[in-house]
Amino acid sequence: MSGITVYKDxxxxxxxxxxxxxxxxxxxxxxxAVIDLDKCTLCGSCVEACRKFGAIEIVRETTKTPDIExxxxxxxxxxxxxxxVQSVAYELLGKAREMADKLNTEVAAVLLGHNVQxxxxxxxxxxxxxxxxxxxxxxEHLLDxxxxxxxxxxxxxxxxxxxxxxxTSAGRSVISRVAVQLRVGLTADCTExxxxxxxxxxxxxxxxxxxxxxxxxxxxxxxxxxATVRHxxxxxxxxxxxxxxxxxxxxxxxxxxLSRTKVLKVVDEVTATVNITEADVIVSGGRxxxxxxxxxxxxxxxxxxxGSVGASRAxxxxxxxxxxxxxxxxxxxxxxxxxxACGISGQIQHLVGMQxxxxxxxxxxDPSAPIFNVANYGIVGDVFQIVPLLTKRxxxxx
Amino acid sequence: MNIxxxxxxxxxxxxxxxxLVTKNLVREGVQAITNPFDTYAIEEGxxxxxxxxxxxxxxxxxxxxxxxxxxxAISLGCDEAILVSDRAFAGADTLATGYALSKxxxxxxxxxxxxxxxxxxxxxxxQVGPGIAATxxxxxxxxxxxxxxxxxxxxxAERMTEDGYEVIETKLPCLLxxxxxxxxxxxxxxxxxxxxxxxxxTSWKAVDIGAEESRIGLKGSPTWVLNIYTPPxxxxxxxxxxxxxxxxNQLVEAAKGLFH
Numbered sequence: 001m002s003g004i005t006v007y008k009d010x011x012x013x014x015x016x017x018x019x020x021x022x023x024x025x026x027x028x029x030x031x032x033a034v035i036d037l038d039k040c041t042l043c044g045s046c047v048e049a050c051r052k053f054g055a056i057e058i059v060r061e062t063t064k065t066p067d068i069e070x071x072x073x074x075x076x077x078x079x080x081x082x083x084x085v086q087s088v089a090y091e092l093l094g095k096a097r098e099m100a101d102k103l104n105t106e107v108a109a110v111l112l113g114h115n116v117q118x119x120x121x122x123x124x125x126x127x128x129x130x131x132x133x134x135x136x137x138x139x140e141h142l143l144d145x146x147x148x149x150x151x152x153x154x155x156x157x158x159x160x161x162x163x164x165x166x167x168t169s170a171g172r173s174v175i176s177r178v179a180v181q182l183r184v185g186l187t188a189d190c191t192e193x194x195x196x197x198x199x200x201x202x203x204x205x206x207x208x209x210x211x212x213x214x215x216x217x218x219x220x221x222x223x224x225x226x227a228t229v230r231h232x233x234x235x236x237x238x239x240x241x242x243x244x245x246x247x248x249x250x251x252x253x254x255x256x257x258l259s260r261t262k263v264l265k266v267v268d269e270v271t272a273t274v275n276i277t278e279a280d281v282i283v284s285g286g287r288x289x290x291x292x293x294x295x296x297x298x299x300x301x302x303x304x305x306x307g308s309v310g311a312s313r314a315x316x317x318x319x320x321x322x323x324x325x326x327x328x329x330x331x332x333x334x335x336x337x338x339x340x341a342c343g344i345s346g347q348i349q350h351l352v353g354m355q356x357x358x359x360x361x362x363x364x365x366d367p368s369a370p371i372f373n374v375a376n377y378g379i380v381g382d383v384f385q386i387v388p389l390l391t392k393r394x395x396x397x398x
Numbered sequence: 399m400n401i402x403x404x405x406x407x408x409x410x411x412x413x414x415x416x417x418l419v420t421k422n423l424v425r426e427g428v429q430a431i432t433n434p435f436d437t438y439a440i441e442e443g444x445x446x447x448x449x450x451x452x453x454x455x456x457x458x459x460x461x462x463x464x465x466x467x468x469x470x471a472i473s474l475g476c477d478e479a480i481l482v483s484d485r486a487f488a489g490a491d492t493l494a495t496g497y498a499l500s501k502x503x504x505x506x507x508x509x510x511x512x513x514x515x516x517x518x519x520x521x522x523x524x525q526v527g528p529g530i531a532a533t534x535x536x537x538x539x540x541x542x543x544x545x546x547x548x549x550x551x552x553x554x555a556e557r558m559t560e561d562g563y564e565v566i567e568t569k570l571p572c573l574l575x576x577x578x579x580x581x582x583x584x585x586x587x588x589x590x591x592x593x594x595x596x597x598x599x600t601s602w603k604a605v606d607i608g609a610e611e612s613r614i615g616l617k618g619s620p621t622w623v624l625n626i627y628t629p630p631x632x633x634x635x636x637x638x639x640x641x642x643x644x645x646x647n648q649l650v651e652a653a654k655g656l657f658h
Contacts, residue, residue: 042489176528185620188523210411260537269562323579378637
């Protein structure tokens with residue numbers, strides 16, 4: 001029977017589970033944990049809190065994918081935009097190759113689009129053994145319905161055990177529909193992946209609670225195990241032009257390409273800055289920038305460092321920068337190699353959007369600003385004075 | 399136009415702290431709030447109602463105390479509120495949650511538009527919205543930053559992408575997930591607050607929505623958490639103080655190797 005159990009003999013009444021429960025569902029009665037099942041969501045926090053004593057257990061009785069052992073191989077979704085395979089696809093290939101070698105199985109890439117067939121070899125050179133190509137004018141734009149329908153169909157036919165998909169706006173939208181159509185698990189926004197070779201399960205690690213904790217998620221009873229993977233976290237697969245693989249061009253009945261949504265227009269908002277989720281270096285400004293015109297100095301610094309410009313919520317709400325550049329809880333989560341926070345105090349809402357950056361550099365007038373707690377390097381000083389000097393100095397040495 | 403807004407009660411993650419000794423999450427005193435992205439969904443639903451007429455129904459799945467966010471939704475202009483709550487739903491992952499909400503929406507039956515926030519701040523998955531659309535087999539537009547027009551059963555909306563935005567058209571009924579840029583939510587009015595206090599919240603259990611037992615709660619959830627850990631703290635940084643040019647030189651000297 002599925003559910004949660006407290007083993008009274010193992011419970012020592014330490015109350016760690018009481019503190020660990022996010023839903024205040026646990027109380028101590030006669031020094032033993034008692035769970036209020038009306039409040040409990042079976043989130044598992046208490047099991048984790050009680051790991052030392054093992055007094056709480058959640059038993060799951062899920063269904064299993066039939067013929068689970070027949071599912072073999074790791075797939076990646078090779079997302080393309082305007083016919084260009086996105087670099088995140090190569091990151092997925094790198095990880096897929098590594099895990100496939102552990103599992104002694106093959107890697108396949110799924111490439112959907114229009115006039116994209118010639119890109120299949122690139123995927124092979126980056127580690128794919130096989131590429132399934134569906135090339136059709138109706139797939140020019142990444143439309144959720146036909147894309148999901150076709151991916152689901154390919155999965156049903158070829159039965160991969162794992163499929164990785166970019167955690168992009170398109171990837172997340174398509175693969176969520178695939179998961180429902182196949183009734184399998186999907187883990188969002190993974191930052192670490194590994195396989196357990198004993199049962200071929202995928203260990204999917206991702207940040208939760210705004211990056212305050214990391215959680216490892218399993219979906220061992222279902223195949224395929226679907227995960228979206230955050231951009232810029234995995235290493236891109238290297239190119240080996242001598243690698244060989246097969247390309248299978250798959251055709252579908254016209255009904256597969258039907259879409260109730262239609263793309264009327266695609267607008268690239270070309271600004272002086274590049275897409276912040278793609279950038280290796282981000283120079284961000286906060287409230288202390290004082291006005292839209294002052295972001296020019298951040299653009300100058302970004303230019304020297306080949307980066308793009310971001311902003312905190314405060315700066316966005318003032319209208320100094322467009323929402324597309326907002327870093328933080330209600331904006332974008334970024335993890336560049338280098339994040340330079342200028343005049344950003346470092347409220348937790350901002351930190352959750354950038355604290356997984358490799359290196360953080362902070363410039364702030366207030367030495368007690370929380371941003372310095374996460375910074376690898378920092379300067380206590382006035383941004384208007386420091387930033388231009390920094391731009392000049394970097395120009396000299398780089 | 400009848401609009402369903404799906405909302406979620408979440409712990410205010412900005413208040414969650416890590417106990418440095420036990421490495422546990424400290425959740426004491428952490429408030430339960432309406433998921434911030436869902437507040438934009440509520441506001442957009444209410445604005446559309448004000449423009450086109452009809453009603454807005456707020457739906458949430460959660461424990462009984464999630465009723466609080468439904469009352470808040472009513473204070474903000476929603477007309478009806480439904481709490482989908484049953485022990486049998488406990489332990490639901492995104493697949494089981496999407497299914498249960500879909501069954502509730504099927505029971506509501508008469509709707510033109512479903513609006514969700516783009517994701518919830520506790521899990522950040524962005525999967526439940528599209529999951530509902532797929533289960534109900536209706537079209538979806540995710541990451542909507544602006545509704546351009548709704549006319550003759552057709553909606554045109556701007557969808558945020560990594561490079562800019564797309565203008566998408568689809569037929570109603572459909573599901574939207576919305577981002578912060580779409581609006582600025584209003585504050586509850588006094589009238590709204592009074593209405594919320596006395597509002598009757600409909601409560602549905604698994605049997606009321608005809609949910610299959612094998613597809614809800616733990617049983618219906620293919621994924622589960624194996625373990626949770628706190629990420630290692632960032633190493634203590636080098637912070638330079640003093641004369642501007644000196645500190646700039648120090649920083650560039652220390653950091654220049656990082657750029658190539």
